[in-house]
Amino acid sequence: MKSGIRNFYSSFRKIALSLVLIVMLAGCGNEKSKSSFSEFTAIGAATTNPVIATGFRITDGEQERLLEIFNPADTLHPVARFYLVDSVCAGNRYADGITLEVPVQRMVCLSATHLSLLDALDKMEALVGVAGANYVVSGKFKERVANGKIKEIGIAGRYQLEALLELAPQIVMVSPQAGQAFEPLTNAGLTVIPNGDFLENHPLGRAEWIKMMGALTGTEKRSISIFDSISKSYNHLKQIAANTPHRPKVLAGKQYGGFWNLPGGKSYVAQLLHDAGAHYLWSDNENTGGLMLDFETVYNRGLGADYWRLLVYSDTIYTYDLLAREDGRYRNFAAFKKKQVLVCNTRTTAYHQQGLLQPHILLADYIHIFHPDLLHDHKNQYYHLMP
Structure with missing residues (x-):
């Protein structure tokens, strides 16, 4: 790319x-x-x-x-x-x-x-x-x-x-x-x-x-x-998340065409996750774009991740069953077992049209999921825990 x-x-x-x-x-x-x-x-x-x-x-x-x-x-x-x-x-x-x-x-x-x-x-x-x-x-x-x-x-x-x-x-x-x-x-x-x-x-x-x-x-x-x-809104939310003592480990992406596609450690997504008070598992990577890794590499590092972030395009509600049908090995991941997979369906949200101008809302969505004790009144708009 x-x-x-x-x-x-x-x-x-x-x-x-x-x-x-x-x-x-x-x-x-x-x-x-x-x-x-x-x-x-x-x-x-x-x-x-x-x-x-x-x-x-x-x-x-x-x-x-x-x-x-x-x-x-x-x-x-x-x-x-x-x-x-x-x-x-x-x-x-x-x-x-x-x-x-x-x-x-x-x-x-x-x-x-x-x-x-x-x-x-x-x-x-x-x-x-x-x-x-x-x-x-x-x-x-x-x-x-x-x-x-x-x-x-x-x-x-x-x-x-x-x-x-x-x-x-x-x-x-x-x-x-x-x-x-x-x-x-x-x-x-x-x-x-x-x-x-x-x-x-x-x-x-x-x-x-x-x-x-x-x-x-x-x-x-x-x-x-x-x-x-x-x-102003983004930096205010970032400060709220910065004060949390726990930074959950986050995995991202899934397999496409034989490779696991996930954001680089210096990418836009990685920055959002960091500002939301999370630890992105590939934050040590210097790539600003996307990564294509083999399944075993991701499995070894991401198996125990607390959360798993997905961006999908689906005509139906994206569920754990649909995810597991794509690859049965997904069931082994801790985030899958704990029902802590967060997903944004670009088919039913305005992620690609409005997300550009709403990084503060994306950030609030992440914070609300990763730190449930924060932002009690926030209603998630893009990302939700998968049903």
Whole structure:
């Protein structure tokens, strides 16, 4: 996966640096409200700039705001630059980046996970097309699809170019996934913006990408307020869990395709588990992504784990019986025997759509399960002990 993402960013950087894309063809003489950029200058990039996220940066200029996108593995060299301006004209086109008129009015997202950012900023009307709509559980989104205000242009990771072009979007937001074909979009003259929120290793780093969306949609003040609230709640919960004397041992993942897939020790999931007052059994691992291990390796280390965390996609309620049917050896694990397997079913929850902006709720779910004497009033939203 890492090599695929690295190749994506490498290819994207070559194309982005070789093209100067004109997003809006309107001349400088056209009348246009300056409210969005006035908000830019009033706020200042020092406030908007990410505190934890490493995949983007925002810098103020004299008449523009510069949004830079980075590969988290290389935060010195941006893969793309976007100059955010009130109106595009000959006097403010930049040879080293893409000039983009903001606030963006027409956007296509090739990943449904980005919709929560627009929803939180009350800017869903800017979305005109999406791929992977079948994974979205938001009622507001489904209503706009039913009314024809949002068009489905393909499934997650694949899109119908002709249908997308008919929507005439100002920008197309993509996830830097291996195999994501963005060249046809740039060849067609579209502005493509990579959103690498899922590559952030800290839960708050992922949530902080709402500031990037705020810069694009003219809602920076709201984006800053939302993130500050999330950060405050998360750190408060983290402090509560830090004071607990017992840190239960946690196993994660299960077998797929002959290998046990589980989060690396420096991953987003590992950070959440640590902040929830748990001891993730692979916390000594330096990998920031996922691990693929043989069953015996996991069995030897994870057999006595107090809890077992699972993320599944199931049309039915996921149970111990279903888990055991996949591999009878699962019954030997202590967490299975003690009925301490926690599960999030992404089929019936909005984990992939809203979890990005709700790390504090994910953290509260974990704390409520690992430390039942804490957070008595919390109602778990994503993770539950398996029935």
